[in-house]
Amino acid sequence: MMLKVAIIGAGAISGAHISAYLAFPERCQIVTVVDIYVEKAQKRINEYGLEGAQAVTDYTELLAQNIDLVSVCTPPYTHAPIVCDFMQAGAHVLVEKPMASSLEEADLMLRAAQASGKLLSVVAQNRFTTPMMKLKGVLDSKRMGPIVHVQVDSFWWRGHNYYDLWWRGTWEKEGGGCTLNHAVHHIDAMLWMMGPPVELQAMMANTAHDNAEVEDISMAMLRFQEGALGMITSSVVHHGEEQQLIFQGKEARVSAPWKVVASTARNNGFPEPNRELEHQIQKLADELPDVTHVGHAGQVENVLNAIETVSPLLVDGQSGRNTLELIVGIYKSASTGEKVVFPIGAEDAFYTREGIMQHAVHFYEKKTTVDNFEDSSITLGMKLDF
Template sequence: MTGGRMLKIGIIGTGGIARTHIDGYGRFAAECAIVALCDIAPGKADAVRAELGLSSVRTYERIEDLLAAEDLDLVSIATPPSTHAELTVAALRAGVDVLVEKPMAPSLEECDAMVAAAAENDRILSVVAQNRFRDDMATLKEVLDSGLIGPVSHAQVSSAWWRGTEYYDLWWRGTWESEGGGCTLNHAIHHLDLTAWMLGAPSAVTAVLTNAAHENSEVEDLSVAVLQYDRALAEVTSSVVHHGEEQAIVVQGRHARVSQPWKVVADVAEPNGFPAAGGDATRATKIEALAAAHTPLEHEGHAGQIGDVLGAVRERRRPVVDGTDGRRAIELVTAIYVAGIERRTVDLPLPAHDPYYRAGALVERAPRFFEKTASVAELPGDITVGSSSDD
């Protein structure tokens, strides 16, 4: 039991996104303290410690040494996706709770190993899904849950990002083996998680993949998927070729349309079936009132999720986003890849005997759109967060 004492935090991986975790824990300085940084690159953890003025923090180059030397309550894992499963399982088996960056892992087999390790060792596992901790998305979820728009008929989800070719020069990006996939896995994972959170799991997926603008990368930089529900369809565009990064979620219900960026439209029919002027003003007013009544979150983004995970660690409860949630998003990504590679409709859930369930399947089967032509240890400049989240 942690009681009321300060929780001891370790950060594994000290690249750009680790700073977001460090900042998030800093918002809860009365509850927790970062005591250790770990990075396999010699001197990298030391450099981050010095840069951020974390003089009392100890540094390590091997997770084995970190776990053996420190009495940790929680670790954030902020390393490349291909390493998530191994590091997460090691921490859980050492009795440490885990917050792991998105995407959870490149394969469902690895996700299931992570979920099983959490259960077997009675540990908490949370997967980063920071967009659930945004006021605009929480408002949209509340409106959908209210039933005011009626049964959903259609959703358009635009996970629109833009990255230059230099983005894929970083050593672990741009290959199926080290990055696990392209924009569908590493960027649209945010929007696919939101889609599953708001609409539930689809019954089938079809998709197409391409590399439209990044000749130094094996992986896709654009995919378009259609998710099939009982009586509804959702279109999901995953991209790093969209100038302006204008991201959106538009949900059409039987009685009204709502979206983020925020917009409400509620049509009603004339006797001939065409939309009547003015629409259903009463319903639109109710939706606007419900949205206006949303209680702002105390912390948004990573900080919001970190606050929830710290509470879960203290209270030994399920976090808002757990390993099962992270797995659900990976299952959607996997289905999109299978549909695009095999050029067929993929039924969900994916069974464990499906070839694409296992680790390494995409490395073996996915197309190499182009050959990766550069591999650098670091890229200059800061990470920019686009219009909604970190990557």
């Protein structure tokens, strides 16, 4: 069965979605591209040679058209109404990260998915890479012993003018800064591998972007159920953009970018290399299969498989909500100075977008607004090699 696909939002990230669907021409066809600027939608259709696809300005025109699958590539604050409308109309939905700009909106989306019986997947394209799949496989093997510490460095660099784009740099429209919109991939990967923390303490600042209300750096300390501790640094002020995920087990450590080190104790308790365990872990990693379809294409394949064969989604709506909840926890702790204990419930001041807008620290006022950048080239995802 050929699935009919609609792309909602023709901004920079939409190209990754379109390319992903085009990798499976015998299984799906893009029939519509929607954007409030119709010329942007038409440009995408022309650019990718989407024969027969129509350019539309208002997504509600599609709700009666029996679309099978929708990719939502619009700013975060618009996700909830679009996703809920399409699910109620009977479509499956793949929505870009972050899932929404509040937990209230995420819960509306989850309820819409449950009520419709349709699939809701949240983009986490970096899971669908060989380094991430191998790292997950190694951690699941438990060869490293219990995890005692995890370190997440989500280091990016963005210029001052990055926040001039009309929807960026405000709590209302972007929903947050680098923690929500850049570190989301690393946070998703960490939660996939570790499970959720039980509590955290965080700080954040805006050190280099005085045209944005939101943070450009944050740091969070986490405690997990089994006793492990963790550290997440989210940033758009790090030149060089070095990024890493490090998992310290009782017996060994592994990371992305890939490195394995194992130690045993000498008589005085100081370390010496455990070459045998290092070799075992390396052999396990080498034997795990490479990913066939990488990034967005891998996630699209997973969604198509789930639609066609009722197989499980690797990244479902609940997974997207868990990532958002941890990020909201960082914003709450950094704004109030208090320790945050999970879960964050509907009674919490930070549960709604209005609550976050009211209670989160506003660093600066947004001074400049541009509708579009002439240079629309962007970098996608984490730079983690195996």
